[in-house]
Amino acid sequence: MSRSASKLTFASTLCFCCLFLTGKLFADGIELTELEYKVSNKVLLAAAKAELKFNSDVLAAVQSGIPLYFDLHIKVMQPRPYIWNKELYRVKYTFSFRKHALSNQFVITNLVTGQRGVYRTIELAIDNLGEVDYLAVLDVKELSKTSDLFMEMLFELDIASLPAPMIPMAYISRSWHISSSWLRKKLNL
Amino acid sequence: MNTRVLSLFSVALLSASLLCSLVLMSGAIQNSAKFGALYAVLLLSNAFGILAFMVIIGRNIWVLIRQLRTKEAGARLTLRMVIIFTILAVVPVTILYGFSLDFLRRGVDSWFDLRVSDALSDSLELGRESLDLRMRHLLLQTEKMADELSEIPTEINPLNLGAFKNSSLSTRPYLIPTPAQLDTMRSENRAEELILLNREGVLIASSSATGNLVPSLPPELIRAQVRQGQSYIGLDPIRDGNLSVRVAVKTNIAKNVQDYYTLHALYPFSNRINILADSVESSYEQYMELSYLREKLKLSFAMTLTLVLLFSIVTSVWAAFYSARRLSAPIRDLAEGTAAIAKGDYTKNLPVESNDEIGFLVSSFNSMTARIAKAREEIESQREYLDTLLSQLSSGVIALTSEKIITTLNPSARHLLGIQESNYEGESFLTLRSENSDLEPFREQILYLIKEGKEYWQAQVAILNADSRKELVCKGTTIKTSRGTVSGYVIVLEDVTAIVQGQRDAAWSEVARRLAHEIKNPLTPIQLATERLRLKYLKKLGKEDGELLGSLTDTIIQQVETMKTMVNSFTDYASSTTKQKSLTDTEKLLKGVVELFRSTHPAVNFIYDIDSNLPKIKVNIVRIRQVFNNLVKNALDASPRDIKSNIIISIRLVDYLNSEHIEIEIEDHGSGIPEKLLGTVFDPYVTSKSKGSGLGLAIVKKILEEHDGMVALRNKKERGAIVLVRIPSSDIKGDTPTPLGDLRT
Numbered sequence: 017m018s019r020s021a022s023k024l025t026f027a028s029t030l031c032f033c034c035l036f037l038t039g040k041l042f043a044d045g046i047e048l049t050e051l052e053y054k055v056s057n058k059v060l061l062a063a064a065k066a067e068l069k070f071n072s073d074v075l076a077a078v079q080s081g082i083p084l085y086f087d088l089h090i091k092v093m094q095p096r097p098y099i100w101n102k103e104l105y106r107v108k109y110t111f112s113f114r115k116h117a118l119s120n121q122f123v124i125t126n127l128v129t130g131q132r133g134v135y136r137t138i139e140l141a142i143d144n145l146g147e148v149d150y151l152a153v154l155d156v157k158e159l160s161k162t163s164d165l166f167m168e169m170l171f172e173l174d175i176a177s178l179p180a181p182m183i184p185m186a187y188i189s190r191s192w193h194i195s196s197s198w199l200r201k202k203l204n205l
Numbered sequence: 206m207n208t209r210v211l212s213l214f215s216v217a218l219l220s221a222s223l224l225c226s227l228v229l230m231s232g233a234i235q236n237s238a239k240f241g242a243l244y245a246v247l248l249l250s251n252a253f254g255i256l257a258f259m260v261i262i263g264r265n266i267w268v269l270i271r272q273l274r275t276k277e278a279g280a281r282l283t284l285r286m287v288i289i290f291t292i293l294a295v296v297p298v299t300i301l302y303g304f305s306l307d308f309l310r311r312g313v314d315s316w317f318d319l320r321v322s323d324a325l326s327d328s329l330e331l332g333r334e335s336l337d338l339r340m341r342h343l344l345l346q347t348e349k350m351a352d353e354l355s356e357i358p359t360e361i362n363p364l365n366l367g368a369f370k371n372s373s374l375s376t377r378p379y380l381i382p383t384p385a386q387l388d389t390m391r392s393e394n395r396a397e398e399l400i401l402l403n404r405e406g407v408l409i410a411s412s413s414a415t416g417n418l419v420p421s422l423p424p425e426l427i428r429a430q431v432r433q434g435q436s437y438i439g440l441d442p443i444r445d446g447n448l449s450v451r452v453a454v455k456t457n458i459a460k461n462v463q464d465y466y467t468l469h470a471l472y473p474f475s476n477r478i479n480i481l482a483d484s485v486e487s488s489y490e491q492y493m494e495l496s497y498l499r500e501k502l503k504l505s506f507a508m509t510l511t512l513v514l515l516f517s518i519v520t521s522v523w524a525a526f527y528s529a530r531r532l533s534a535p536i537r538d539l540a541e542g543t544a545a546i547a548k549g550d551y552t553k554n555l556p557v558e559s560n561d562e563i564g565f566l567v568s569s570f571n572s573m574t575a576r577i578a579k580a581r582e583e584i585e586s587q588r589e590y591l592d593t594l595l596s597q598l599s600s601g602v603i604a605l606t607s608e609k610i611i612t613t614l615n616p617s618a619r620h621l622l623g624i625q626e627s628n629y630e631g632e633s634f635l636t637l638r639s640e641n642s643d644l645e646p647f648r649e650q651i652l653y654l655i656k657e658g659k660e661y662w663q664a665q666v667a668i669l670n671a672d673s674r675k676e677l678v679c680k681g682t683t684i685k686t687s688r689g690t691v692s693g694y695v696i697v698l699e700d701v702t703a704i705v706q707g708q709r710d711a712a713w714s715e716v717a718r719r720l721a722h723e724i725k726n727p728l729t730p731i732q733l734a735t736e737r738l739r740l741k742y743l744k745k746l747g748k749e750d751g752e753l754l755g756s757l758t759d760t761i762i763q764q765v766e767t768m769k770t771m772v773n774s775f776t777d778y779a780s781s782t783t784k785q786k787s788l789t790d791t792e793k794l795l796k797g798v799v800e801l802f803r804s805t806h807p808a809v810n811f812i813y814d815i816d817s818n819l820p821k822i823k824v825n826i827v828r829i830r831q832v833f834n835n836l837v838k839n840a841l842d843a844s845p846r847d848i849k850s851n852i853i854i855s856i857r858l859v860d861y862l863n864s865e866h867i868e869i870e871i872e873d874h875g876s877g878i879p880e881k882l883l884g885t886v887f888d889p890y891v892t893s894k895s896k897g898s899g900l901g902l903a904i905v906k907k908i909l910e911e912h913d914g915m916v917a918l919r920n921k922k923e924r925g926a927i928v929l930v931r932i933p934s935s936d937i938k939g940d941t942p943t944p945l946g947d948l949r950t
Contacts, residue, residue, distance in 0.1 A: 076497070077497060080493050080494065080496065080497035081489075081491075081493035081494045081497070082494055082497060082498075116442055116486070117329060117486055117489045117490055117493065118329060118333060118336070118440070118482055118485060118486045118489075119439070119440040119441070119442065119448070120333070121439070121440075121441075123442060133424070134439070134441045134442065136439075140426075176244075176245060179494065179498055179501075180244040180505065181498045181501040181502045181504065181505035182498065182501050183245050183248075184244075184245070184504075184505070185501060185504070187245060
């Protein structure tokens, strides 16, 4: 058995063991700074601003043509005394972020709405990824008339959508755990 | 469903699940789109599956270690088989794994040929260059359109609709081309979409080939670039992945007007160019992706291969355990069965679980066990029969091995030898001992006879004990094997004491009868002749001669009287007095005899210990009185004359030889019987007295034997002797006893 094969065996065994010991321990890389909402045509819309800081591993992957998928989770919650809050509604928007090699540009696509943005530089693309324009959350008629509702939002990289060979390492590597914390905003509808 | 089948089914299910999971995982690596989302789950499930297998194997190992520690049957065989099976399975798999990893690494590396990489990069660059040429041409074309727009007469839009929406916008009127002019321009330049925006980015006019109501507005960045006087041209993947060229240029509203518009145009590529561009793009992307994932792919494949290896190893090891247990189970059962038989348990019946050679072996074992059990039962039955027979035999039987180990010592033999213990089986013949008897002469005699090596031998051996002498006839047989070697000895003991004694008594009776007959007849004439001689010649002789004659004749007459007495004693001994029996009270009869002697022996104190309600005995009173007379007289003779002493007389009812007997003990405090006379004290002419005839105890014994009784004499431990008499009692009630007064006569 060659030395490289031995290394691979050792590394695979190590990964195998570490897989059980680690989880999503390191939520870092995205910070949701603003969360806005409005009601337009009786539809609750939400917008957000986020600061995204990708490390070199992630940037290298994008430059190498690896598509990244980011999930924007929006929840409408109703607080309850003593016990956990009740989740009234939940919606998820997924954004793909990839490099278009032929045009040498970076494309961000909202996979739900089909909206697409093309950017000449990766930095520009990352900045625009953090600019989430108003997205439909739910029909306000579905909500009961209560003043205690609030909205929560989370923006994260979907590790499971990475190419399969990357997934084990992504799960155990801090570099790939890119997620914001939940940002809360009280709703006054 | 039993536990074993359930366990087997569970493991098979687990193996199948793991196998499926590994196949899916392999698919996930090769095609992320298909199973990529499940990859982590599959990886974890495989890991847990293998871990579950390891737990099962660990349990098996623990059980095996426990079995080895307790030295359970079949454990070592199972261990050996597990090791062999595991080595047979693991070594080739591991070698295969090593080579596979190497091939895998080389295989993945071979995907990334430098020439292919260069070719792809070149093709991409070529595509870019080609598209750039087209884009430059389109830029020039759009700039030309912008110039044309500023040249053509324009209309003033009387209504600024944008002002309604945004008050910050200027409310000045716009100079715009007519829709027909814009459509003509777009179609002449083969643009897909043509848009005119004012300085604020408000849509002034648009023309679309596709009829889209919502035009594709340029982003703010492009508008900002145009504001700064720089035209924008870019290749955008606009809709459905198709490429379009986006161009934005600055154009004057009209001559002599300072304000400007932004002309934004979208040019589509032909389908052919789109397909080719997409092909180049996707190929390059895939190559770049694979190139980026090169090491990770190796790692993933190695991980999958490692999981496959682990799966193979754990299933092999488990299968090794399972197979080893299955194979060793019948052998373990056989070992346990053999051990059980060794311990004497012949009821063990092993399960026959297969019809192969092992099953045949187990069946044969079961048959053998059954036959052994049957044979053992027969032997046991025969042994019980033999034991019963031996226990009922009046003859003593001793069986010895060739090493003189006792294998059989029946109750009669123990009784004859005076052995109390019953567990002499397994002990050496040399250790045979009795509390009451001296068995040394017996042992020496038997060992001597055995040593002689005869096949059959016979000898008469006397055994002396404290109160009797036994004459035993020992008949020995040497048991030999079919090969002629000695395997043991059987000794049969016959008690001939009574026969010998009877023969001796008969001989003495005959002697006594003849002596009485031959001596008594001449005595009377001798006495008469002597008296006549004395009468006739005494007066005729002188004084001196007369005195001599008187003295001589007195001596003759006295000696004749003595001889008559002796002859009468012989007559008594020889005579049989079994007739004239009557019911007699033993106590009264004995006390009557004692009273006769009380006056002549004042120093002796008679102490009675007599049970109440004693049954009567049917005896010849005269003869039994003679017995008591002799015994009491002997006790008195043995007692010291001048010192006060006791004679203890006890009468009790005892159970002897399964019938009631009156037992009389007369205990004196004399000097006892000399040891050398103990065996023959009841023989005629045996006495320890200076003046005794030696017939007293012989007559006592003869009378008691004629009454089916017995007499025994033994010395006390301290001083004195005890004579013991047993006479069968009579259960006949109401018989009138013979008056004691008559008995005294």
